[in-house]
Amino acid sequence: MELIHGSSVERNGIVARLERLGTSMKTSLLTTTLLLILGLASSCVLGASSSKTPASAAETESDRLNAFFAETFAAELARSPEKQTSLGIKTDYDKWDDRSEAAAHRDLRRWTSDLEQLRSEFDFAKLDEQTKVSYRLFEYDSEKRIEGHAWRHHNYPVNQMHGAQAEVPAFLINYHKVDSRSDAEAYVQRLRGVGPLFEELERGLATRAKLGIIPPAFVYPHVIRDCENILVGKPFDDGPADSTLLEDFRGKVNGLSLPEEDKARLLSEASSALTETVFPAYKSLAAYLKDEMQRAGKDDGVWRLPKGREFYRFALARTTSTKMTASEIHELGLSEVERIHGEMRAIMTETGFSGTLSEFFEFMRTDSQFYLSNDEAGRAQYLAQATQIIDTMRTRLDELFITKPKAEIVVKRVEAFREQSAGKAFYGQPSLDGSRPGTYYANLYRMERMPTYQMEALAYHEGIPGHHMQIAIAQELESLPDFRRHGGYTAYVEGWGLYSEYFPREMGLYKDPYSNFGRLAMELWRACRLVVDTGIHEKKWTRQEAINYLKANTPNPMGDVVNAIERYIVMPSQATAYKIGMNEILRLRENAREKLGERFDIREFHEVVLSNGSVPLPILSDLVAAWIGSKSK
Secondary structure, three states, rough: OOOOOOOOOHHHHHHHHHHHOHHHHHHHHHHHHHHOOOOOOHHHHOOOOHHHOOOOOOOOOHHHHHHHHHHHHHHHOOOOOOHHHHHHOOOOOOOOOOHHHHHHHHHHHHHHHHHHHHHOOOOOOOOOOHHHHHHHHHHHHHHHHHHHOOOOOOOOOOOOOOOOHHHHHHHHOOOOOOOOOOHHHHHHHHHHHHHHHHHHHHHHHHHHHHHHOOOOOHHHHHHHHHHHHHHOEEEEOOOOEEEHHHHHHHHHOOOOOOOHHHHHHHHHHHHHHHHHHHHHHHHHHHHHHHHHHOOOOOOOOHOOOHHHHHHHHHHHHHOOOOOOOHHHHHHHHHHHHHHHHHEEEEEEHOOOOOHHHHHHHHHHHHHHHHHOOOHHHHHHHHHHHHHHHHHHHHHOOOHHOOOOOOOOOOEEEEEOOOOOOOOOOOEEOOOOOOOOEEEEEEOOHHHHOOOOOHHHHHHHHOOOOHHHHHHHHHHHOOOOOHHHHHHHHHHHHHHHHHHHHHHHHHOOOOOHHHHHHHHHHHHHHHHHHHHHHHHHHOOOOHHHHHHHHHHHHHHOHHHHHHHHHHHHHOOHHHHHHHHHHHHHHHHHHHHHHHHHHHHHOOHHHHHHHHHOOOOOHHHHHHHHHHHHHHHHO
């Protein structure tokens, strides 16, 4: 899979972005970066830096450092065909990322070298304020990556939430556009690349197994089912329907203006790739997993892994970007659960419900008025209503925001092949060129898990003003280095998402008390996450103990509860980010309001939070403090 399909439009776009860095470094930097992007650079060029180019007298330290950031980002992008595709760049369009141990060690050497260069060749004191932020972020990222290398095997590359078995088809369906014959040929080459990709995946799983790192037993049936789902339909069997991937490819090829014989040839090549490569790859992975399942245990927390407690401390620090301990996070969760329960009791009174909070939960969980029909009509209604909520919020953005995203957003149902094990909802970023909108994916596999009283808060979180605002705006901040536009810190990203559920209440939305209950139910869910995540991974709770806690303290149906606990088990610490990030954004907002009084402007506060891209929480605190200082003069 070595062919390159980069267009002149994409190359010109890269040139345009780099030209903004300044003319003094243009020739050597553009040459180096374009070589990197086009995959033609030698290993010596890959290791080159802006410091090797003599600086002109007019060139500032910030110019030099931003050139270094451009080079390192371009080098990293050149190593990731999948990232290129996700950004709408069609270089390396027929390749998959290299997930080998050798690639991991090469990455470590590059991160270490880049960090050493940052510290030795650039004078922090001479930088402008925005480039100082970039310096701190690049240093933070490099340190975390280097530290994380030691823990690279402390994960489950195949699980019910993510993994190549689901991500490969999802990537091809949602990101690999087919606008030309060469795009279709690249798609076929990627199908043929699934074999080597899965061989490397199995090697990685075997390495982890030797270290004693395998998922709990409950994971395997989910993943094996995902594998089997991909192999249903033509060309894998004689059924009337196409398989998931052939259906996608056929639809994309049929949309091309090509002679019918060319379309037939492409479809034949795709069918051959599916039967000759994809089929044996998925069969082999399923067989490996069935064998490994026999050795899986029922203990769930990462404390059971080698140096598991040390790993969990690292994971919490990386996820939250704070120094909070597992015990502190656990206690915060307990106190937040108690507070939110109190607010829910007030809504019980408002609605005239008589009974206990547990009885109210059961009412919200089971009353048919809160659920759409579990059929295609009900699913279509859900998508239409969620879209309407986002469209209505779009008309109110000027009240709260200065910068708005240019990218569009659509609401889609999670695809059938992965909906049984996928999360409740998630967001997919738009392409840089605007050809692919941001996407709010709603999992409508079982409508009893998508109550209408949570619809409003969920749409705000995944769509507008949540992830779409934050991620699309970040991508569109052309004055920032690319590594900041396309980076992300979980506590910031998910903290913003949860905060975006909260402040529409201050705008007079959530007019229906049940919808406001839904908002609180989703905040409660995130508070409970603090309790159960630390309970499982630090306090040695069993899966059942965690399920019992979530069931007793939330109104969510049992299916939601089980899926959530199984998610937290395979993604340790990730779920702690939401509430910790939201709490910090609210703390910073109220501190600014208190210090600025009448000079406080919510639009300006949101601009500070969003106009710097995703940042760790301590740096966000510094940015808000600087804004307060500038307003106080």
